[in-house]
Amino acid sequence: MDLSWIENALGWIPCLPLLGFSVNILLGKRLGPRFVQGLAVGAIAGSFLLSLVAFFHLRAQAVEARILTQTLWDWVRVGGGGIPGVDAKVAFTLDPLSSVMLLVVTGVGLLIHIYSIGYMKGDGGIWRFFAYLNLFSFSMLVLVLAENLLLMFVGWEGVGLCSYLLIGFWFRHLPNTSAGNKAFIVNRIGDFGFLIGMLLLFWGLAGEGRGTLSFAGIREAVGLLQGKHLLGLPLLDWIGICLFIGATGKSAQIPLYVWLPDAMAGPTPVSALIHAATMVTAGVYMMARLSALYVLAPTALLVVATVGGLTAIFSATIGLAQTDIKKVLAYSTVSQLGYMVLAIGAAAFSAGIFHLVTHAFFKACLFLGSGSVILAMHHEQDIRKMGGLRKAMPVTFWTFLVSTVAIAGIPPFAGFFSKDEILWQTWAAGGWYRFLWLLGFLGAMLTAFYMFRLVALTFLGESRADHHTREHLREQPRVVTWPLVVLALLATVGGFVGVPHALGGANRFHGWLKPVVAERPAGALHHGAAPFLASPARADTPAPGQAPEETNGDGHRQPGDEESLQAVHEAAAAAAAGEHAETPHAQVPAAAGETHGGSHGVDPMEYLLMALSVLGAAASGLTALTIYTRRPELPSQLAARFAGFHRLLVNKYFVDELYWATVVAGVLGLMRACARFDRVVIDGLVNGSAWLTRGVSTLSGWIDRSFVDGLVNGAAAACKDAGAGLRRLQTGRIQSYAYALITGVLLLVIVGILIGIPS
């Protein structure tokens, strides 16, 4: 079947939800909920079908031809003719990476749209809800399909906006609106980093005469930036760190994770779609897209990995003490995002994306399951008031359990493969990364513990709900449970696309992404082992002159274990030598894509670590189950014993309070200082000058009134008086004139009589 028409129809994938949004937001209120739901679900279903077509079409292409671009129009075109400029198009790229994301976004998105029909039933703003969901899908698909960094930023901002709109969806409730505001503001801080990173990258590339922001262009030209420095740190590391700050905002990493738990105020389908499966992974996706840049920035990678590892364990510990069913899942999401970021930091980009995909399945399932529980419990979210839901809600229970096993990392469920891949890659990166592996390993055990605690408290044991709620407990309608089943199935089998070589698989997921995702250059990360002892020569050492694609040899699973921290430099030399030796023949299997495997020996260490993490997860999961079903008094005893630590966990390490005390208080203080400055100095100046002006004008007014007006009015008064005097002569009365006439005549007569009339 010829599917090549999809190459010119890529634009429809994001535009179908956009159409759904436009119609629903304008007319939805009048069209009624049935139409609104049908349109929204239909739009995303159409996108999903197109994505499937796109995926199969892409798979039918030769490996090196698996990059298809549809250009819609020129967007920003500056420069040219020898002057470095930017040429950003509105163009969509379909390649293995974006095709995976497309399937996740539209597939999980479709299931959640369907689920929302049941979850949002009877809500007055249902048209608004589905319109926003569609708008979100549009933005996310633009982000995924964007051909350049600038267009990706459009989608990046779009998903942030939709997240804000949907967190505050029930806007009559103040905490919801402030949670939306918090998400928006924290993300703004991250976006600022993203922008700076993008500008730095553009600035650097333009300096090389390669002004471009398209991913293909960046990939091709980023090697030119090696050796450039800015304020003593390689430019590439600056760019990587700035872009990573953007990712910490969107993907909820330390220190910008605080918005995600609050975002649980939004409707549960939103938590599942946006705050577990798609938007929050945007940072991971963006960094994987820019893998060619990151492999050249070892310090940035180290920062990324450290933040990811710390986030993974930090939020996992908070998850231990949460009592709100959605908050547990929220901190779990932060923790799992930490794993993905850790994978990026270990330059194991495809492992990060793999975990992104499996996490989308099981975390969406968990969230939707919690939504089902919340509906059944009449919007009760406190797990201390649940228990024993298993019998009343079998479908929800079993799907929730499957996803919990998956997230705990127990084979053969999806989470096992992806998480183990990350842990192994982190270990294999060596040096400081071994410590991060330890964090990740402990985090995995904690994850198993708090997730099984959640299952035990919610579904097992005796019900602690009040009588009324218990009477009305029942399974949700099929429109709610059906997506749960599909997601649980995906969480069960989803991992098999990435069975590692160590378990006899071919890791097809890795092979699929290989053409577009750069590989860690052998040994390069060891340089990052002691980044803070930075030697100036370090930036120049990794694979000089080599574009990252060329180092794509089958170099994952580096033989790096015999190297130790103490022998960093020797190790680097050895690894570099190994890389050069390996590169020539590595390119042949790379071209074949999926055929490599068994010929390279598998490190026995990998089996050891795998067994360790599976046993650890199983043990801590069983412990949680036992404690919370058999000995429910034990946790409170432990809490009493370690009261201080427990208080710390319950209050989430007081991070929010710390933010209040430092950032918020600082901003408020600054604002007050500004206000005081405004009141005292600015207002003082203004009022002072006003006072002065008023004084001067009073004086001049007085002069005006008494002297100038005096003269003018005096002249006027004189004229008036003269006029009044003269007017009396001109009365208009004949008698007056006659009187004057007679008087004159009489006078003449009298004068004539007195002096004699001259003859």
Place this chain on the structure above:
Amino acid sequence: MIGLPHFLVVAGLLFAAGVYTVLSRRNAIGILMGVELILNAAGLNFVAFNHYTTTGIQGGLFTVFIIVLAAAEAAVALAIVLAIYQNLRDIDAHRLDSLQR
């Protein structure tokens, strides 16, 4: 024996009465009567001078002129006064000052 001075005194009194009437009356008709008195005083003077002196001036003729003039003046002035009254509903000379404006 009644001579010229008696006539002149009567004419003078008549004239003064006419002037006083013209100056003091507020009624326009009254003013016209005053004017008649003045004209009659003048006519009386002419008749008296014609009778008692031989200057060759035919005073009787002037008197006839004056009587004709007075009749014409009375006709015109009365018409004016009537017109004023029709327009202003008033013939009070003190208020008839629209010439001033």
